[in-house]
Amino acid sequence: DAKTTQPNSMESNEEEPVHLPCNHSTISGTDYIHWYRQLPSQGPEYVIHGLTSNVNNRMASLAIAEDRKSSTLILHRATLRDAAVYYCTRGGADGLTFGKGTHLIIQP
Amino acid sequence: DTGVSQDPRHKITKRGQNVTFRCDPISEHNRLYWYRQTLGQGPEFLTYFQNEAQLEKSRLLSDRFSAERPKGSFSTLEIQRTEQGDSAMYLCASSFGGMNTEAFFGQGTRLTVV
Numbered sequence: 596d597a598k599t600t601q602p603n604s605m606e607s608n609e610e611e612p613v614h615l616p617c618n619h620s621t622i623s624g625t626d627y628i629h630w631y632r633q634l635p636s637q638g639p640e641y642v643i644h645g646l647t648s649n650v651n652n653r654m655a656s657l658a659i660a661e662d663r664k665s666s667t668l669i670l671h672r673a674t675l676r677d678a679a680v681y682y683c684t685r686g687g688a689d690g691l692t693f694g695k696g697t698h699l700i701i702q703p
Numbered sequence: 704d705t706g707v708s709q710d711p712r713h714k715i716t717k718r719g720q721n722v723t724f725r726c727d728p729i730s731e732h733n734r735l736y737w738y739r740q741t742l743g744q745g746p747e748f749l750t751y752f753q754n755e756a757q758l759e760k761s762r763l764l765s766d767r768f769s770a771e772r773p774k775g776s777f778s779t780l781e782i783q784r785t786e787q788g789d790s791a792m793y794l795c796a797s798s799f800g801g802m803n804t805e806a807f808f809g810q811g812t813r814l815t816v817v
Contacts, residue, residue, distance in 0.1 A: 644803075
């Protein structure tokens with residue numbers, strides 16, 4: 596089972612960049628790397644996804660290692676509204692495989 | 704269309720009763736997924752549909768669970784003879800295409816079995 600591994604929690608200051616790491620050493624060559632975030636009592640919200648190349652969108656950037664065994668979600672300027680559980684997931688033929696995620700705490 | 708809709712948002716039931724949840728995906732989305740999430744854990748995949756065809760089922764989906772997606776539109780998830788271990792948040796997601804596209808999640812149905 597190609598699970599992902601993330602730190603349980605991370606803390607950052609408001610208006611500073613945040614780098615959230617993820618290991619996915621057993622990911623298959625065709626699986627996408629997705630990131631979602633979740634607030635309490637809400638469904639997960641899509642953040643970004645990619646296959647091999649680095650990706651940017653209005654929410655974040657995704658840096659994927661050349662060997663695809665790890666990736667990093669980058670929030671360029673964290674705000675208090677970015678406090679959530681961030682999931683790095685494997686996107687395969689059967690859907691998304693979630694780990695336990697990283698609880699991101701943002702200090703004002 | 705405002706996104707994926709799930710009904711009810713909360714359900715409390717007695718052990719042994721049957722429950723049914725409904726998910727209305729985003730209208731043009733051909734894929735629909737069901738996940739289960741317990742406290743402190745990430746969502747766990749249960750099953751997914753492409754249009755009306757159920758293509759994959761997790762081993763987590765025991766014989767007491769059944770899902771349908773008639774006409775490839777809304778979907779229902781039924782749990783028969785509920786057990787306390789079924790207490791969880793049940794999440795529905797939809798996407799247009801496979802895992803090279805983003806999935807949109809509903810707000811979930813929280814089931815409590817007493």
